[in-house]
Amino acid sequence: MEMEDKVQGSFTPNGNDSMFDLIRRVATTESDLQAALAGEIDAVIDPTNATPMLLQEAQETLRQSMMQYRRLINRVGATIFELELDGTTLFVNPAVTDATGYAPREIQGHNWWDVFTPGDLRAYADGFLEAVGKGDVTSYELTVRGKDGSFVFWEVNTANHYDREGKLLRILGFATDATRRKKAEEANELKSRFLAMISHELRTPLTSIKGFATTLLADEAGFTREEEHEFIGIISEEADKLTALIEQLLILTRLQAGNFKLKNEVLSIQQLLDVVRPKLDELCAKHKLSIHLPETPINLQVDKQRIATVLSNLIHNACKYSPFDTPITVNVHVCDGMAQFDITDKGRGIKPEDREIVFEAFYQVTKRPWGELHGAGLGLAICQGLVKAHGGRIWVQAQEPDSKGTTISFSLPISPPHS
Amino acid sequence: MPTILVVEDEPAARKFIAKNLKVRGYDVLEAEDGESGLQQARDFQPAAILLDLKLPLLDGWEFLDALQVDSYQAIVVLITALDIETDEKASKYPQVVETLIKPISAQELLNIMGRLVPIEG
Numbered sequence: 244m245e246m247e248d249k250v251q252g253s254f255t256p257n258g259n260d261s262m263f264d265l266i267r268r269v270a271t272t273e274s275d276l277q278a279a280l281a282g283e284i285d286a287v288i289d290p291t292n293a294t295p296m297l298l299q300e301a302q303e304t305l306r307q308s309m310m311q312y313r314r315l316i317n318r319v320g321a322t323i324f325e326l327e328l329d330g331t332t333l334f335v336n337p338a339v340t341d342a343t344g345y346a347p348r349e350i351q352g353h354n355w356w357d358v359f360t361p362g363d364l365r366a367y368a369d370g371f372l373e374a375v376g377k378g379d380v381t382s383y384e385l386t387v388r389g390k391d392g393s394f395v396f397w398e399v400n401t402a403n404h405y406d407r408e409g410k411l412l413r414i415l416g417f418a419t420d421a422t423r424r425k426k427a428e429e430a431n432e433l434k435s436r437f438l439a440m441i442s443h444e445l446r447t448p449l450t451s452i453k454g455f456a457t458t459l460l461a462d463e464a465g466f467t468r469e470e471e472h473e474f475i476g477i478i479s480e481e482a483d484k485l486t487a488l489i490e491q492l493l494i495l496t497r498l499q500a501g502n503f504k505l506k507n508e509v510l511s512i513q514q515l516l517d518v519v520r521p522k523l524d525e526l527c528a529k530h531k532l533s534i535h536l537p538e539t540p541i542n543l544q545v546d547k548q549r550i551a552t553v554l555s556n557l558i559h560n561a562c563k564y565s566p567f568d569t570p571i572t573v574n575v576h577v578c579d580g581m582a583q584f585d586i587t588d589k590g591r592g593i594k595p596e597d598r599e600i601v602f603e604a605f606y607q608v609t610k611r612p613w614g615e616l617h618g619a620g621l622g623l624a625i626c627q628g629l630v631k632a633h634g635g636r637i638w639v640q641a642q643e644p645d646s647k648g649t650t651i652s653f654s655l656p657i658s659p660p661h662s
Numbered sequence: 663m664p665t666i667l668v669v670e671d672e673p674a675a676r677k678f679i680a681k682n683l684k685v686r687g688y689d690v691l692e693a694e695d696g697e698s699g700l701q702q703a704r705d706f707q708p709a710a711i712l713l714d715l716k717l718p719l720l721d722g723w724e725f726l727d728a729l730q731v732d733s734y735q736a737i738v739v740l741i742t743a744l745d746i747e748t749d750e751k752a753s754k755y756p757q758v759v760e761t762l763i764k765p766i767s768a769q770e771l772l773n774i775m776g777r778l779v780p781i782e783g
Contacts, residue, residue, distance in 0.1 A: 443716070446743040446764050447672055453765035454678035461768050464685050474681075477674050 322397070322418040328411065330354040330368075342397070342420045344390030359387035371399070375414055379403055384421065396425040440620070444488055448481035491621045498628030505546040505632055509658050512541050512575055512582065519551040526558050527571055530588075534573045541575075541582050544658040549629045553637075556622040557586045557651055564649070565590035581635065581654035589648040598639040602627040630655070664779045665689040665708040669699035669725065670741065671717050675764075679712060679741075682768050687781050696720025700728050703736060709779045710737040715748070726755045737778055741766065 316323055316336045322343075325334040332355045335347045343359070350358050360368040367386045374380045385397045397418040404412040455474040458464065466474070497503040516534060523532060543550075554573070561571045569589040576583055593601060602623050630637045630653045637653035666688050670676040673694070680690045691706060693699035697719040703711060715722030722740065729736065738757040742748055743764040752758045760774055 443743050447675070450672070450743070450765040451674035451678055453767060454675065454682075454771075457767035457769060458678060458682055461772075464682070464768075466681070466685060470681070474678075477677070481674055 320419070322416075322420075324355065324414075324416050324418070326355050326414040326416070328413070330356045332358075333413065342389070342418070343387065343395055361388060364388055375401060375403065376411065385418070394422070396421045441492075445485065448484045448488075451481045452478050491625060494625055495621055495628065498625065498632065503628070503632055505549060507544050507546055509542055509544050510547060512536055512543060515543065515545065515547055515550060518547050519554050522551065522555050523558050523573075526555060526562055529567045530562050530565060531568065531570045532558070532573070533570065534575075536575050537577060541577065542658040543582055543655050545633055545655060550633070550655070553626045553629050553653065554584070554586075556626050557653075560622060560651075561586055561588035561590065561649070564588065577657070578654065580657065582657050583652055583654045585640070585650050585652045587648060587650040592642070592647060592649050593639050595641070598641070601639060602637065626653070663687055663689045664710075664781065665691060665706060666775065666779065667691040667693065667699065667702055667706070667708040667711045667736075669693045669696065669711060669717065669722075670714040671695060672714075675714075675741075678768075679771060682771055683775065686772060686776075688775070688779070694718075696722065696725045700725055703729060704732065704734070707734050708736065710739060710775065712739050712741055712775075715740060715742040723751065726757065729757065730755065739774065739778070 319336065320338055320341075322339045323334075323336045324332065324339070326332055332350050332353055335350050337347055339350065340346055345358065356365070356368040364386065371380070371383060371385050374383055379401045381400055383399045383401075385399050387395050387397060389395045398421040399416050399418045401414055401416045403414050406412055455478050458466070459471060459474055494503070513536060516536070520534075523534075558571065558573070565571065565588040571589075572585075572587045574585040574587070576585075627637050633655055635653055635655040637651065640650035640652055642648075642650070666683055668676055668679050668683070668690060670679065670692075671694050676692055676694065680692055683690050691702050691708060693702050696717040699711075699713070699717070700720060702708075713722050713725060717725070720728070722742070726738065729738075736757055737759050738755070740748065740752060740758055740761040741764060742761065748761060752761055759778060762770065762774065
């Protein structure tokens with residue numbers, strides 16, 4: 244009785260138990276009843292066993308039941324699909340459109356895997372098929388490609404069709420969109436790394452501050468006056484580093500929230516460089532800095548302090564990753580109606596696959612958790628935010644595979660001469 | 663005088679440790695990355711090694727792995743800002759006798775080193 248109640252509950256959501264009534268009446272033996280409750284309805288409705296009226300009733304009930312299922316399948320949020328073993332799509336419900344952008348008619352009759360796992364995604368299909376070959380899968384994470392080319396992360400369960408010997412006949416799958424969950428997980432992971440990174444970055448200057456402060460407090464140590472002075476100097480420098488880091492975090496937060504205020508003014512590129520030149524020369528003390536400007540003067544409408552920050556961050560990076568005495572050049576020219584700044588160094592370069600993500604905050608964390616870290620990895624994220632706030636863009640130039648060094652470019656809108 | 667090797671990439675932190683140990687009478691060797699630290703450990707066989715975990719070229723764990731294959735047995739004190747999972751991982755290395763969590767005070771440093779490597783012995 245317990246089992247029957249359970250099955251009824253799931254099969255007849257409106258409390259209509261006629262289906263089970265019927266099954267009980269046509270099922271003549273206990274084993275038939277069990278089979279019926281297990282879902283093998285076809286097996287128990289035996290025409291030789293039933294009166295015409297009962298058969299008619301059975302047909303009608305089945306028809307209604309079919310329609311009820313069809314409505315359910317058409318409205319359910321999960322993608323439900325039925326595939327031949329060769330991938331031919333026998334059926335897919337309309338939910339597939341929300342999930343992937345494809346209409347059912349674009350998929351039905353076509354090879355499911357050709358549609359969803361083209362090219363290098365084929366391995367995902369193979370992994371799934373291998374798992375299904377061993378039996379029904381539960382919560383299988385399958386990555387497919389939507390119609391617009393974006394990735395869709397599916398969580399798939401299957402209730403496959405098998406023959407009486409247990410051989411797989413067709414795949415019946417239910418896929419729920421796990422993209423949002425996956426993104427949330429990634430964001431969470433990034434947040435954890437961010438916190439780990441920040442606590443490390445804050446702790447590093449604190450280590451020196453605490454260390455030297457306690458050194459000075461231990462009065463029996465016997466350091467010279469000069470040494471004591473040096474220790475106080477280090478405490479002050481490390482406190483400055485903490486301040487700079489907090490400042491960077493605040494700028495980045497404001498940029499990301501979109502409420503960063505710029506103090507724009509119209510000035511020529513020459514005037515802008517006059518502001519930033521002393522800082523750049525200081526940064527390039529051990530490198531050879533050269534700056535090339537266009538012959539005709541160009542005016543920009545910018546917050547000069549912020550663009551100065553962008554330039555000094557980029558030059559600082561260029562110096563950090565380049566051997567001493569190598570050239571660092573800033574080349575300013577007009578390109579597509581924008582003023583373009585190219586900053587080129589002869590350093591270790593940026594891998595092609597990293598060209599986009601170097602601008603993500605804490606990119607260094609995701610790339611090299613314990614490796615060579617230089618700073619908190621906020622510099623380029625801040626540059627990108629500031630350039631974008633000015634209506635420009637910033638990017639890493641593509642390069643010949645063997646050439647050394649990096650060129651990072653950013654562009655800013657040119658201001659009309661008489662504004 | 664007993665020799666202590668300090669492997670720490672942050673110049674200010676390294677200086678703080680080295681200065682305090684020197685003024686108490688230890689001979690101090692300094693390394694700013696794992697690779698040169700390992701070289702100095704092998705060349706000079708110091709009585710103890712103060713080891714940062716986050717290091718360029720060869721990190722602290724790789725340093726310990728490399729040291730384990732050597733016949734030379736050093737006392738290692740970890741200095742780390744990373745407290746998560748460190749203890750569990752460190753327990754696999756018999757050379758590691760202490761873990762100091764940054765920021766550390768001069769007293770903390772000197773108490774531990776004084777206990778592990780007494781100057782007058």
